[in-house]
Amino acid sequence: MTITLNPDVLRHVVDVHCHPTDAGEVSQLEMDKLEITICAMSSMKSDQQRVAALAQANPDKVIPCFGRTLSTESKGSYHPWFSHLIRLESTTSKEEHYRKLLLHDTAQTKLEEHTQIFNRLLPTLPDPIPLSEVLDELRSNLTMHPGAMVGEVGLDRVFRMPYDYFAEKRQLTPFTIPLEHQLAILEAQVDVAVELKRNVSIHSVKSQQATLDLLRKLAQRHGDDWYRISIDMHSCGFSPETWRDTEKAFSNVFVSLSTVINHKHSSLTRLIDMCSPDRILAESDYNNVEMCTPQVLQIIELIAEVKGWRIEEEWVEELEEAKWGAVRRLAENWKRFKKGGHPPPTRTLSKRARKKQLLDSSSEAGSSQGGDGAP
Numbered sequence: 001m002t003i004t005l006n007p008d009v010l011r012h013v014v015d016v017h018c019h020p021t022d023a024g025e026v027s028q029l030e031m032d033k034l035e036i037t038i039c040a041m042s043s044m045k046s047d048q049q050r051v052a053a054l055a056q057a058n059p060d061k062v063i064p065c066f067g068r069t070l071s072t073e074s075k076g077s078y079h080p081w082f083s084h085l086i087r088l089e090s091t092t093s094k095e096e097h098y099r100k101l102l103l104h105d106t107a108q109t110k111l112e113e114h115t116q117i118f119n120r121l122l123p124t125l126p127d128p129i130p131l132s133e134v135l136d137e138l139r140s141n142l143t144m145h146p147g148a149m150v151g152e153v154g155l156d157r158v159f160r161m162p163y164d165y166f167a168e169k170r171q172l173t174p175f176t177i178p179l180e181h182q183l184a185i186l187e188a189q190v191d192v193a194v195e196l197k198r199n200v201s202i203h204s205v206k207s208q209q210a211t212l213d214l215l216r217k218l219a220q221r222h223g224d225d226w227y228r229i230s231i232d233m234h235s236c237g238f239s240p241e242t243w244r245d246t247e248k249a250f251s252n253v254f255v256s257l258s259t260v261i262n263h264k265h266s267s268l269t270r271l272i273d274m275c276s277p278d279r280i281l282a283e284s285d286y287n288n289v290e291m292c293t294p295q296v297l298q299i300i301e302l303i304a305e306v307k308g309w310r311i312e313e314e315w316v317e318e319l320e321e322a323k324w325g326a327v328r329r330l331a332e333n334w335k336r337f338k339k340g341g342h343p344p345p346t347r348t349l350s351k352r353a354r355k356k357q358l359l360d361s362s363s364e365a366g367s368s369q370g371g372d373g374a375p
C-alpha cells in the first residue's frame with residue numbers, strides 16, 4: 001500500500017530518474033494527471049525527440065535528460081548497455097570494431113563457439129557510430145535545452161548483449177562489453193557535462209571501484225569546475241560503507257533510490273541509514289509515467305521510515321529545518337542538486353579560489369542582506 005499525498009505536498013515531489021518515453025508515446029492526458037516533477041531519461045534515438053517534446057509540452061513537470069541508448073537505425077548509444085555501438089577510433093572497420101569488443105577476452109576453449117556466434121551476429125549489427133558524433137549530438141541537445149541533464153550514462157559489468165534488444169523474449173549472447181570501452185564513453189560524456197555545466201545521472205552496476213576511480217580522476221582533471229555540477233548515482237548499488245566514503249570525498253555526488261532496483265539489494269535500509277540526510281533523492285526508474293508517482297512515493301515512505309522523518313500531510317510555506325518532513329527534505333536536496341556549485345574540498349582549493357572565498361564571505365557579512373537570503 002502506497003501513501004497518498006495532498007496535492008499541495010505532491011507538487012514538491014521529484015522523481016529524479018525515470019524513462020517515460022521508453023514505453024512509447026506518452027499521452028497528454030497522462031501528463032495532465034501527473035502531479036509531480038519528473039526527470040525523463042533518454043534511451044533510444046526516437047526518445048531524443050520524444051523527451052524533448054515531452055519537456056516542451058510540460059515545461060513545469062519534465063526535466064529532459066539526454067543520453068541516447070539505442071535506436072533501430074544507427075543505434076548510437078550512451079548508456080552502458082549499448083556502448084558497443086559506439087566506436088572510439090575513426091579508423092576501425094565495422095568488423096574490426098565489433099571483433100575487438102566482443103571477442104576481447106574469450107577463453108581459448110570458447111573461441112570457436114564464440115566466433116561462430118559472432119559471425120552470425122555481425123550482419124545484424126549496425127555500423128558503429130563514432131564517439132565524436134555522439135558527443136556532438138549530446139552537446140547540441142544540451143545547448144537547445146538549457147535546463148537539461150545528461151542521462152542515462154554509466155558502467156555495467158553484468159550486462160550481456162542480447163541478440164535482439166526489441167525481441168519479446170530477449171535472448172542473450174555470451175558477450176559482455178569491456179569496461180575500458182564503457183569507461184571511455186562515460187568519461188567523454190561527463191566531460192561534456194562539466195564543459196556545459198550540466199548535472200549527470202549515472203548508472204553503475206557491479207562497477208563500484210571503477211566508478212569511484214573515474215570520479216576521482218574527473219575531480220582531479222576538472223578541479224573546481226567539477227564541483228559546479230552535481231552527479232546522481234541512480235539506483236545506487238554501492239555498499240553503505242562505500243557510499244559513506246563517496247559522499248565524504250565528493251561534495252557534489254548524490255544518491256537516488258528506487259524500490260524497483262534497490263529493493264533487490266539487501267543493504268537498502270542500511271544504505272538509507274548511512275546516507276547523509278542532505279544527499280538522498282528519490283526515483284522510480286519506471287518507464288510508465290502513470291507508475292512514477294506511486295513508485296516514488298513508495299521509496300519516499302521507506303526513506304522516511306528509516307530516517308525517522310514524518311511525511312507531510314499539508315504544505316507549510318515557511319518552516320524551520322528541524323520541522324521539515326520527508327518531502328521537504330528531499331525537495332531541498334533536489335534544489336541543491338539542481339543548482340550545483342558545491343564546495344570543493346578545502347585541500348584542493350587553489351590560492352586564488354581561497355582568496356575569492358574569503359572575499360565572498362567578507363562581502364556577504366558586510367552586506368545588509370546578510371547571507372544569501374534564499375530559503
Ligand SMILES: [Zn+2]
Nearest residue numbers: 017041152285
Ligand atoms: Zn534508468
